[in-house]
Amino acid sequence: MKIQGTWYRSLRETDEGAIAIIDQRRLPHELRWVELATAAQCAQAIQAMWTRGAPLLAAVGAYGLGFALREDSSDASLANAYDTLLATRPTAVNLRWALDQVYQGVKALPEGERPGAARAIAANLCDEEVETNQAIGRYGLEIIEQIAAARPGQPVNLLTHCNAGWLATVDWGTALAPIYMAHDAGIPVHVYVDETRPRNQGASLTAWELANHGVPFTLVVDNAGGHLMQHGLVDMCIVGTDRVTAQGDVCNKIGTYLKALAAYDNGVPFYVALPYTTIDWSMQDGLAEIPIERRSDEEITHIWGKAATGDVIPVQITVDGAATGNYGFDVTPGRLVTALITERGIVPASEAGLKSLYQAPATSTGTAIP
Numbered sequence: 109m110k111i112q113g114t115w116y117r118s119l120r121e122t123d124e125g126a127i128a129i130i131d132q133r134r135l136p137h138e139l140r141w142v143e144l145a146t147a148a149q150c151a152q153a154i155q156a157m158w159t160r161g162a163p164l165l166a167a168v169g170a171y172g173l174g175f176a177l178r179e180d181s182s183d184a185s186l187a188n189a190y191d192t193l194l195a196t197r198p199t200a201v202n203l204r205w206a207l208d209q210v211y212q213g214v215k216a217l218p219e220g221e222r223p224g225a226a227r228a229i230a231a232n233l234c235d236e237e238v239e240t241n242q243a244i245g246r247y248g249l250e251i252i253e254q255i256a257a258a259r260p261g262q263p264v265n266l267l268t269h270c271n272a273g274w275l276a277t278v279d280w281g282t283a284l285a286p287i288y289m290a291h292d293a294g295i296p297v298h299v300y301v302d303e304t305r306p307r308n309q310g311a312s313l314t315a316w317e318l319a320n321h322g323v324p325f326t327l328v329v330d331n332a333g334g335h336l337m338q339h340g341l342v343d344m345c346i347v348g349t350d351r352v353t354a355q356g357d358v359c360n361k362i363g364t365y366l367k368a369l370a371a372y373d374n375g376v377p378f379y380v381a382l383p384y385t386t387i388d389w390s391m392q393d394g395l396a397e398i399p400i401e402r403r404s405d406e407e408i409t410h411i412w413g414k415a416a417t418g419d420v421i422p423v424q425i426t427v428d429g430a431a432t433g434n435y436g437f438d439v440t441p442g443r444l445v446t447a448l449i450t451e452r453g454i455v456p457a458s459e460a461g462l463k464s465l466y467q468a469p470a471t472s473t474g475t476a477i478p
């Protein structure tokens with residue numbers, strides 16, 4: 109990830125045995141790194157959205173389980189921390205995948221070896237994730253190249269929802285990785301960024317990321333996508349995802365489904381970028397089976413922003429006591445998705461498509477072992 113010309117990862121180990129992450133609640137107004145050194149701190153950072161995005165949740169969760177073992181490496185501590193961390197955010201399946209990796213990797217070890225092994229698994233998981241995202245980027249780049257080749261000299265207009273960039277991962281992002289690679293390759297790209305109410309991950313995070321990398325973008329309100337597509341202003345939509353079922357249904361930030369519907373109606377290709385860790389082989393029907401996170405009233409009744417004083421404050425935007433329905437995610441049926449862009453290639457959002465790239469695990473909580 110590039111911030112004013114310097115590359116960082118959004119998670120790094122510190123010399124003191126903690127991890128440093130960005131407190132994303134402060135962006136775009138302040139780049140504040142915070143250190144997490146215990147499982148409780150990791151759980152708090154995930155639940156309260158200091159850190160977020162399905163792949164990054166996985167990385168923080170993995171380190172969190174390791175931190176728990178550092179304090180107490182017994183079976184009981186392992187099980188307890190696993191459950192606590194898993195409960196923090198129910199929709200993104202990558203968190204469960206990462207906790208499973210650590211759990212399975214240390215369970216049979218003597219207690220004294222568990223903390224070191226957990227740390228190594230977490231570090232390896234981060235390195236692997238970066239490579240995975242780069243591979244997703246290269247496949248997605250091919251699609252952008254094809255669109256650009258058909259319209260020489262004109263920018264490729266993309267639309268994205270929420271934040272599936274490097275802030276949502278250890279590096280590169282998923283949906284934004286192809287965009288960064290296209291931009292770096294000299295292909296003119298322009299991104300319509302949905303603001304993404306209620307937490308405004310588009311306005312606060314994606315816009316900040318793109319600005320720091322020098323990618324041209326236009327921030328639009330969540331309801332603008334249909335209008336843009338009706339007027340031929342979007343060449344392709346590309347989003348990330350928090351869980352894809354075995355039959356190719358896609359769960360992502362609330363509002364994604366409406367963009368997919370608009371894209372379908374207007375013949376605009378709608379792509380979903382994901383690593384294998386986002387596939388939940390234990391589920392088929394996304395609508396019926398994926399748990400949709402419900403969050404606090406305050407995320408809807410208030411908006412956070414920078415006041416004229418420079419302070420970042422919440423502002424109430426509705427009547428006192430308004431009833432809210434804060435659904436964090438929705439499910440887009442695979443039939444509305446043009447294709448899935450994975451680290452192994454581009455396939456239809458269907459069981460056949462996924463199985464052409466991956467072997468479904470025989471047993472497990474559902475995440476494929478590559």
Ligand code: MRU
Pocket residue numbers: 160161162163200269270271272273276277281282283309347348349350360361436
């Ligand atoms: O609630 P958030 O901000 O964690 O939601 C994030 C998203 O919905 C992303 O699009 C998704 O996690 C994919 S990130 C590569």
